[in-house]
Amino acid sequence: MKRCSRGWRTLLECVVVILVGGLAIRGINRWLGDEEPRVERIIYMIGDGMGVAHISVAQIAQDYKPLAMERAEYVGLCKTYSANNRITDSAAAGTALATGYKTNNGMIGVTPDSLPHPSIREKAERAGMATGVVVTYPVTNATPAAFVAHVDNRHKEDEIATYYLSNELDVFMGGGSKRFDQRADSLNFFDTLRERGYTIAYSISDIENVSEGKVALLPTEDSMPSMLSGRGDFLPEATAKALEILSNNAKADRTGFFLMVEGSQIDGKAHGHDLEGMIAEIRDFDAAVEVAFDYADEHPGTLVVVTADHETGGLTIVNGNRRFDLHDHQVDYAWTTGGHTGGMVPIFAYGTGSEHFSGVFENTDLPKIMCRLLGLEE
Numbered sequence: 001m002k003r004c005s006r007g008w009r010t011l012l013e014c015v016v017v018i019l020v021g022g023l024a025i026r027g028i029n030r031w032l033g034d035e036e037p038r039v040e041r042i043i044y045m046i047g048d049g050m051g052v053a054h055i056s057v058a059q060i061a062q063d064y065k066p067l068a069m070e071r072a073e074y075v076g077l078c079k080t081y082s083a084n085n086r087i088t089d090s091a092a093a094g095t096a097l098a099t100g101y102k103t104n105n106g107m108i109g110v111t112p113d114s115l116p117h118p119s120i121r122e123k124a125e126r127a128g129m130a131t132g133v134v135v136t137y138p139v140t141n142a143t144p145a146a147f148v149a150h151v152d153n154r155h156k157e158d159e160i161a162t163y164y165l166s167n168e169l170d171v172f173m174g175g176g177s178k179r180f181d182q183r184a185d186s187l188n189f190f191d192t193l194r195e196r197g198y199t200i201a202y203s204i205s206d207i208e209n210v211s212e213g214k215v216a217l218l219p220t221e222d223s224m225p226s227m228l229s230g231r232g233d234f235l236p237e238a239t240a241k242a243l244e245i246l247s248n249n250a251k252a253d254r255t256g257f258f259l260m261v262e263g264s265q266i267d268g269k270a271h272g273h274d275l276e277g278m279i280a281e282i283r284d285f286d287a288a289v290e291v292a293f294d295y296a297d298e299h300p301g302t303l304v305v306v307t308a309d310h311e312t313g314g315l316t317i318v319n320g321n322r323r324f325d326l327h328d329h330q331v332d333y334a335w336t337t338g339g340h341t342g343g344m345v346p347i348f349a350y351g352t353g354s355e356h357f358s359g360v361f362e363n364t365d366l367p368k369i370m371c372r373l374l375g376l377e378e
């Protein structure tokens with residue numbers, strides 16, 4: 001009987017030691033940050049040319065009704081200069097945001113020595129994740145190209161298109177079909193993509209019932225129309241469709257996804273000093289941000305990072321040189337250049353892991369942090 005009770009006591013002591021030990025290890029893990037929820041999906045959203053003043057003007061235009069971007073949980077700032085210029089272009093900035101390397105203006109996915117470096121999207125694809133890009137300029141334009149291709153000159157768009165064959169994106173959506181079926185080399189890339197299992201679509205309604213598999217949606221030969229020329233809800237709708245397809249593909253046999261979405265035409269409107277057009281493009285991009293933030297709410301493990309490649313137009317809100325009546329707010333504004341500027345741009349982060357994007361960053365830091373969170377090689 002005595003032996004028996006000593007046995008029970010030893011067992012009880014063992015249980016207590018295991019419980020206390022387990023709690024201590026959990027506590028240490030939490031302290032070390034090992035218990036952070038895992039980021040499995042990233043939506044990387046780039047407003048081309050979108051500076052803080054562009055967002056501020058859009059806020060004023062809707063009487064400070066908050067934009068979706070303002071739901072951000074963490075906010076940061078990003079330095080945009082390129083390897084050879086204080087003022088970057090979209091090629092060098094896209095390369096920095098995609099690969100984590102600064103390069104010279106005009107170069108795509110390569111360092112100034114022309115050496116290629118994989119983008120975060122390519123690393124995600126190689127790790128078995130589902131990936132995609134959604135834009136409103138041609139899919140061969142600088143920003144999407146930086147996530148797909150490696151060329152020393154952004155204008156080699158026929159060559160950039162070949163990377164949509166040598167890579168295997170689950171979805172790519174945007175303008176620029178002429179680089180696929182009206183090529184200088186007379187090849188028809190749509191035939192090749194079809195052979196590889198892609199659904200080729202020319203409007204969102206073509207893929208209404210498509211919810212998985214590989215999709216190339218290219219409604220226009222060149223850029224898509226601007227918002228004021230009737231583009232409609234392409235960007236938010238394409239973003240939602242891409243998220244649906246990537247989710248299902250990732251569910252089937254993959255390990256999460258990476259999607260890049262660009263508000264491509266903010267830049268063009270700012271180059272042209274078209275304030276109303278620019279506001280319409282910001283609102284459209286913001287509608288896509290809302291789709292992404294809502295998706296993150298419904299799918300824990302999703303990180304959304306919204307930023308810009310650079311500011312365009314040197315836009316400033318002043319008591320200035322031209323009056324623009326924004327719904328009776330009598331706002332004055334000025335554009336100070338027809339080109340880009342060298343100021344920092346905002347970062348809005350939302351969802352799992354968003355706390356890593358509070359602070360001042362180099363544009364090259366962003367993909368490195370994202371790779372680390374996804375467990376990909378930096």
Ligand SMILES: [Zn+2]
Binds near residue numbers: 049267268271312340
């Ligand atoms: Zn530009």
